[in-house]
Amino acid sequence: MARIGVFVCHCGENISATVDVKKVAEAASRIPGVAHSVEYKYMCSDPGQQMIRNAIREKNLTGVVVAACSPRMHEPTFRRACAEAGLNPFLCEMANIREHCSWVHEKSEATTHKAFDIVRTLVAKVKRNKALLPIKVPVTKTALVLGGGIAGIQASLDIANSGHKVILVEKEPSIGGHMSQLSETFPTLDCSQCILTPRMVEVAQHPNITLHSYSELESMDGFIGNFKVRIRKKARSLDEKLCTGCGLCVQKCPSKKISSEFDAGLGLRPAIYVPFPQAVPNKPVIDREHCTYYRTGKCRLCEKICPTQAIRFDQEDEIIEADIGAVVVATGFDIKHGDFFPEYGYGKYKDVIDGLQFERLASASGPTLGEIRRPSDGQVPQTVVFVACAGSRDPAKGIEYCSKICCMYTAKHAMLYKHKVHHGKPFVFYMDIRAGGKMYEEFVRRAMEEDGVQYIRSRVSRIYERGGKLVVKGADTLLGSRPLEIEADLVVLATAGVAQAGAEQLAQRLHVSFDAHKFYAEAHPKLRPVETNTAGIFLAGACQAPKDIPESVAQASGAAAKVAILFSQSELVREPLIAVVDRQAPPLYSSCVGCFLCQPSCPYQAIEKEEIRDRDGQLIKTIAKVNPGLCQGCGTCVALCRTKSIDIQGFSHEQVYAEVLALLNRGEDNV
């Protein structure tokens, strides 16, 4: 026989002002199975909790209902109090008579009545609660970091320095990401490569980091602490162990006219190449699409001249398997390219370029060795127009958001241009200037005041060619929308920051969610910014939303700290509110008939097949089995099961049906 204790809280006057708490406690004492029912001013206070602990011991309670605030507020408090008195914490429930009753209704008979209905419902539930034990799962203390941009690099180093193993997977031949392409960085104008490359080298040399460049995640299974991953190491056509990185092959390759991805299409590279001189690892890759040998069957020049015989034309992709405890996703972002801006002639006029191309022009290691020369004829442009918000904040283009980094890099670009071409005239077309950040506003002011960059508040309606010049048309909205035209030699579009092309496929592989723009979704926009909704998978950098380097680095360190916290435990403890499949004695073994309709309904792939065999190994039956590590307890399978063979602990059929009956004052718990 159940012996339930009911504890009704006044919450000062928060509850007692509209609910007659005495009446509720008194009525509750008459519910069948209730052995003890009291009210008290503050149940959550120390004396309040002590009342519960004492009652559990003295009255031998088998369950507790605390009628007070929302369980989202104090369930952990009261469950802990019960546990301290030796009662299994899962035998304690809260009846929410504050948020769902006293605060939302006037003082009346009906309000008191409703409070009692709620208490009765929870009493009916708790009578059917089962003592549950937390689930313990082991933790593999190796992290997988996806993406080797500055965010992935920072996360890898932090995790590795906290003493744990890291596998870093980068899809390009070198790590570095977008930061390696930048010339100088706002707001300090320090050289990007100079601050980045030491970190890249550190990654390569760190004993705790295994770097797989030119590789991608093929698949992932498992759950927090216990993921299994397969990584595809794409064929470099090279034995990395033999290659010394001498660069002879790169010099001698006859197929040299390939547009360089690293130089954003402004420079050329050979078919066997290292993306940039400071690449990590500094080993070339053969681009099979453009290599003469792969195209025509003849050449193999690099193989002939390689002093260490490292070239492998027949190399195939390799699949590497690994056990992982946590994942940091740091796959970064991209910017809009191509025919997205027909009105700006981007892609049509050689001298309308994007921000990354300008970075390459301004970079000392770029195709012009840092001189600002326009792509069409190599002339130094005398007038340059920078267009901010190209595509961003434009619902008509499907991008409502602000790309956040472009205001700042546009100011930087205009400044760099002025520093290099002293007599040049830089103009910036902008909508608003968003320069929130330490020393950011000052930076933009400097561009305007010290470097004489002319800011014009206008959207650009059109860009077209006239007599060798690019005409930029707009309307100055600070001067009564006066139409205006500027003849420029070069136009730089600060195109919108967007998600990586493969972001969606990767999200599906990882089971993480993303927003309408395919940026990965954080678990909570304010309080859990580095976690995803899938336990054990964290986010860092611009894959979550466009952000600058300081923010990417901060988030990466945050994600690394989360991983280190996870790895500081040898076992994980989880709430056991998960689904279980019915098991019973032979000859039935289980009411599950093995239809497996539940399997595709589970968002976590937690439902497995279990074979029941007799002593001779003969198969008797195949039934469903829930993997307790994977199950998150949504209960979708429970509602779906046709034979009611799956049930969920904490919200079982028995419990919820009893709740419905009790709420309507029917069944065995009625008063």
Place this chain on the structure above:
Amino acid sequence: MSDFNPKIVAFVCNWCTYAGADLTGTSRMKYSPQVSIIRFPCTGRIDFMLLLKAFASGADGIIVSGCHPNDCHYSSGNFHARRRWIVFRSLLDFLGIDVRRVRFSWVSAAEGAKWAQLVNETAEQIRLLGPFKRYHQLRGLGVE
């Protein structure tokens, strides 16, 4: 029918609507006390036979509410609930239960005001429809 006090059962998910209803409370918005909430981890957990059980036990109206599409804490439970609801609606029709007695909705953790409005609208609707007579007839016959 002025003294008719409908009984309405709300089946809500823990992450969105339960929290939304908490917010209604913390914001001290008032609504009709005829509704009581039963908490589920997710609307995907709601076995719609529970709704029939509720009607058979004296409920006059029912609310089912969870996270908005694409916001499900478990990524897809609410889509299962929506599909089930579409099928269940036809079943209600077939059984001769007025579908207006069931309100299927989405209330997020931030929509305290929407919860109050949903409850008030539902209570008003049920008041117009009157008590669920079938149940009283069955009771009168001694059948439950």
